[in-house]
Amino acid sequence: SQQGEEDPQALSIQEGENATMNCSYKTSINNLQWYRQNSGRGLVHLILIRSNEREKHSGRLRVTLDTSKKSSSLLITASRAADTASYFCATDAGRGNAGKSTFGDGTTLTVKP
Amino acid sequence: DAGITQSPRHKVTETGTPVTLRCHQTENHRYMYWYRQDPGHGLRLIHYSYGVKDTDKGEVSDGYSVSRSKTEDFLLTLESATSSQTSVYFCAISRESGAAQPQHFGDGTRLSIL
Incomplete structure (x- = not known):
């Protein structure tokens, strides 16, 4: 099961506005990271x-x-x-987990010019 | 950008055929990972490596195997591809584990199994 869950799933705003994305997780963590993914590219x-x-x-x-x-x-x-991209949170329980991170499903942000 | 190259970038193959994806890094990082990403979802860990010849399973390892004979190369093999393995596959690397270390990603391999 996913550790992190982003909210909202999709967000559309006008250029110049602020965008807020949230991530919730279930178990204790040592750190949390945010990643961006442009269409067709890696994180x-x-x-x-x-x-x-x-x-x-x-x-x-x-x-x-x-x-x-x-x-x-x-x-x-x-x-x-x-x-404009998808944004993912990733949680890492730290020691003994070989640096593994668990990713959420992401928030897709669209910024209209 | 971190020196990570995935090959091939695109592949179409038939059910039942073997497929091998390659990840090559020039950063000399110890840790390497293979993920799959399905439409509208985040990444799910398939296998990872914490050194040459040291690998372990991730969340969705069934149907996949990996090998790491050199620091710079991490291979992902689908022994007998199935349509459910159609996905985009990402390789990632990180310098160390335990401490907070970001992962650096390749640009993915888009694999279609017909």
């Missing part, structure tokens, strides 16, 4: 947040983690048409 790593961190920023990306609710959110500010 690209965006940001990693450790279980002892609550918020992390990278450019126009802001990730939060609430371990008590077993959830994370990815905020993309001032979205651009180039942000």
